[in-house]
Amino acid sequence: xxxxxxxxxxEVMGEGxxxxxxxxxxxxxxxxxxxxxxxxxxxxxxxxxxxIGEVSKRGHIDVNIRLKVLESEMTVHVDEGAVRxxxxxxxxxxxxxxxxxxxxxxxxxxxxxxxxxxxxSDSEVYRPLLFEALGEALAQLDASKRREGASTKADLMxxxxxxxxxxxxxxxHADELEALVKEQLVKRFEELIADKGWDEVRILQEVGVLLVxxxxxxxxxxxxxxxxxxxxxxxxEEPVGKRLDFLCQEMNxxxxxxxxxxxxxxxxxxxxxxxxxxxxIREQIRNIE
Numbered sequence: 394x395x396x397x398x399x400x401x402x403x404e405v406m407g408e409g410x411x412x413x414x415x416x417x418x419x420x421x422x423x424x425x426x427x428x429x430x431x432x433x434x435x436x437x438x439x440x441x442x443x444x445i446g447e448v449s450k451r452g453h454i455d456v457n458i459r460l461k462v463l464e465s466e467m468t469v470h471v472d473e474g475a476v477r478x479x480x481x482x483x484x485x486x487x488x489x490x491x492x493x494x495x496x497x498x499x500x501x502x503x504x505x506x507x508x509x510x511x512x513x514s515d516s517e518v519y520r521p522l523l524f525e526a527l528g529e530a531l532a533q534l535d536a537s538k539r540r541e542g543a544s545t546k547a548d549l550m551x552x553x554x555x556x557x558x559x560x561x562x563x564x565x566h567a568d569e570l571e572a573l574v575k576e577q578l579v580k581r582f583e584e585l586i587a588d589k590g591w592d593e594v595r596i597l598q599e600v601g602v603l604l605v606x607x608x609x610x611x612x613x614x615x616x617x618x619x620x621x622x623x624x625x626x627x628x629x630e631e632p633v634g635k636r637l638d639f640l641c642q643e644m645n646x647x648x649x650x651x652x653x654x655x656x657x658x659x660x661x662x663x664x665x666x667x668x669x670x671x672x673x674i675r676e677q678i679r680n681i682e
Contacts, residue, residue, distance in 0.1 A: 394542040394545065394681055395541075395681065396539075396681055397419065397682055398419055398452075398538070399417075399418045399534045399537035399538035400416065400537050401529075401531060401532070401535075401537065403526040403527075405522045405526045407518075410519070412459070414457075414523075414529075415459075416457075417454065418454045418534060420680055421451060422451070423451060424449060424451055425453045426442050426445060430458045431459060434519060435516075436516045437516070437524075441458075444527055444531060449534070450632040460519065469508055470508075471507065472506055476507055479501060479504055538682075541680075545680060548677055549677055549678070552677070553627070555667065555670035556667050556670050559666055560613065560620055563609065563616075563651060563663060566659060567609050567610055567613055569657070571608055608654075609650075609655070612651045616644060619644045619647065620644065623637070632681075632682040633682075634679075637678045638679075645671055648664055649668075651664055652664040
């Protein structure tokens with residue numbers, strides 16, 4: 394089991410550059426990746442996302458990759474053709490104006506195209522160290538997610554046992570509740586029919602219908618099945634957050650139904666305790682993959 398929150402960082406030094414990868418993961422219903430990547434590394438964005446997807450299946454992940462170039466990649470050279478063209482133009486101007494021009498080097502340097510500046514932009518130079526750093530940051534992210542996931546799992550086991558204890562109490566009192574309802578119904582019918590000679594078979598049929606209505610055996614059985622699946626999912630190595638959320642909805646439905654049928658203080662108290670435990674479970678699973 395892994396949490397959706399985690400952190401990973403790695404910094405490496407290359408020949409003439411420094412590169413740092415920082416990953417932060419938060420809760421999110423789906424996998425969502427937010428990039429803050431140096432322009433020179435943009436061509437690797439798809440590969441970066443694929444690597445992240447192998448570690449995280451859900452969550453909002455901030456990817457910050459900083460690149461610091463320690464040696465200049467800029468080259469400057471003089472365009473000889475441009476200089477000759479400007480010189481020829483200056484001569485023509487002087488001839489047409491019939492006066493000498495005092496042209497300085499600064500005049501040439503200020504002209505467009507005399508100096509040509511180029512930058513090396515071969516992104517492949519960064520590939521080996523980029524993915525080395527990304528791999529280390531992802532390993533740290535995964536480890537932190539697993540550590541927090543283990544803590545969450547322990548808490549989910551504890552809360553699951555609370556539901557399990559409640560399920561045991563409900564099972565033990567189910568027959569007692571049914572007998573209580575039956576006793577109350579028979580007493581009520583005896584008061585109603587008195588000596589009026591009503592059909593006893595019809596009365597027993599009505600009692601049977603009401604007993605089915607107030608019986609909690611089926612709900613207890615389904616709750617037991619859901620609870621068993623809950624503990625199985627806690628041991629799974631696969632992402633189980635969505636499945637646990639659905640399972641909690643089903644358990645909540647059964648517990649609510651039992652609560653609405655219960656006419657015993659012992660059961661009502663246990664239902665409240667189980668609902669509280671289930672609410673805490675639902676809070677916890679919002680943070681797991």
